[in-house]
Amino acid sequence: MPTLTYHGHACFEVSTEDHTVVIDPWLTDNPQADVGSEQIDCRGILVTHGHADHLGNALAIALRTNAEVVATAELAQYFIDGGARRVHAMHIGGGHQFRFGYVKLTPALHGGSVDGDETGRYTCTPCGFLLDMDGKVVYHAGDTALTAEMALTGKRNKIACALLPVGDNYTMGIEDAVEATVMLKPKVVIPMHVNTFDFIQQDLSPFPRQVKAKTKGKTEAVLLQPGDTYEV
Ligand code: NI
Ligand code: MN
Helix, strand or coil: CCEEEECCCCCEEEECCCCEEEECCCCCCCCCCCCCHHHCCCCEEECCCCCHHHHCCHHHHHHHHCCEEEEEHHHHHHHHHCCCCCEEEECCCCEEECCCCEEEEEECCCCCCCCCCCCCCCCCCCEEEEEEECCEEEEECCCCCCCCHHHHHHHHCCEEEEEEECECCCCCEHHHHHHHHHHHCCCEEEEECCCCCHHHCCCCCCHHHHHHHHCCCCCEECCCCCCCEEEC
16 A cells, blocks of 8 residues: 655655655755655655646656656657656556556646746746556546546546645635536545745645545545655
8 A cells, every 4th residue: 555755845756665756856955845855765756746846856856766757748859858868758538557556647737837947948838647556546636726637537536635725825725626626536635835935824724624524424635744754
């Protein structure tokens, strides 16, 4: 069974006995990060979009570990041009079986610029990820609004664990994340992208109660602190 480790903001590691995958490894300058970029050792790196708080240390980790980078095609090109040797371009709605697990890209309603790209050529459609490792599906929504597509994602996939942004301002807030949880029907929902910046400060304490009430007890909300792990 996969183990989820939270490194703050939107960065998670998903590990099985054989493989570790890191999602949105923003560690340097991340005030919540419990580890440094150099402590990450992984087989795969999934990047939801090019904003600095998600792209983060992804290229540096790819160059050091030779881990396979998975991103939408335009963002994948950024990694290829940056010298990463193992890069797999995908796009929304597409799935692929990797050695570390099965990955499918989901829609995310958000901005697509790439941090540090002055040409604008890597601008991409942001995405979320469905990651199936050892038969357990983890859904990392990326940065997104509440969207009707989530109902389809919930209908088509048995999600063990949904990682949803709740900070508001740049993404959906708590109320919309509760609604997203109803549509996604995960066993567990874990909030992320919160209390890192000025405009995304939220009191998460009512979230578990609201999730329980709105899902009629079918979904449990788990609040993770950086460094915490959760057995999926
Ligand atoms: Ni963003
Ligand atoms: Mn963000």
